[in-house]
């Protein structure tokens with residue numbers, strides 16, 4: 001159930017029952033030889049849809065483009081700077097808080113967003129702590145949940161893709177995109193080397209030099225929609241645990 005599909009009166013009615021909202025956040029960036037540019041937003045949106053079905057919690061507007069400066073050496077990648085992303089998150093949260101939303105579940109698909117999302121949360125909380133938040137703003141619960149790091153998802157990735165999951169263009173996230181968009185499933189592509197090297201990076205130039213086909217530490221050639229469907233269910237169960245733990249349910 002998406003906020004964008006409700007009327008304002010329906011939104012008021014929703015707020016009388018619930019004050020929670022799921023905010024999918026991801027990225028538009030290269031995902032290696034067989035991964036879609038939108039992998040990091042496609043995954044959390046797909047998980048959010050099942051999670052919303054299970055809980056009745058609304059899905060808010062996706063943040064489709066994230067902090068991905070290091071991927072700009074590859075065609076199709078887009079970044080917003082950390083400062084821009086902080087402002088986007090702040091403005092979305094404060095707009096929704098004005099209407100009575102108090103519990104925000106940021107369902108994230110991109111590791112590069114983590115530091116910035118946490119900084120945005122700190123900015124919002126700091127305003128309240130310093131006494132600068134609007135008087136009527138209630139205490140806000142801001143949660144960041146990375147779908148790919150849940151306990152069940154991690155166990156499943158280790159079982160299906162031992163030693164080849166890596167940290168970027170992983171077989172797990174690519175499987176989930178094939179489940180979400182079977183019509184866009186990519187044909188098998190030879191990976192050279194079969195398992196990409198690991199390591200860290202700085203700028204986009206540095207990244208492209210170290211990781212020429214875009215992967216880090218992974219072999220995503222075994223990604224399938226079938227595994228993606230199982231991972232999606234595991235991710236929903238992991239997210240339900242997080243929602244319960246943070247008292248959204």
Ligand code: NI
Nearest residue numbers: 039040169173
């Ligand atoms: Ni990714």
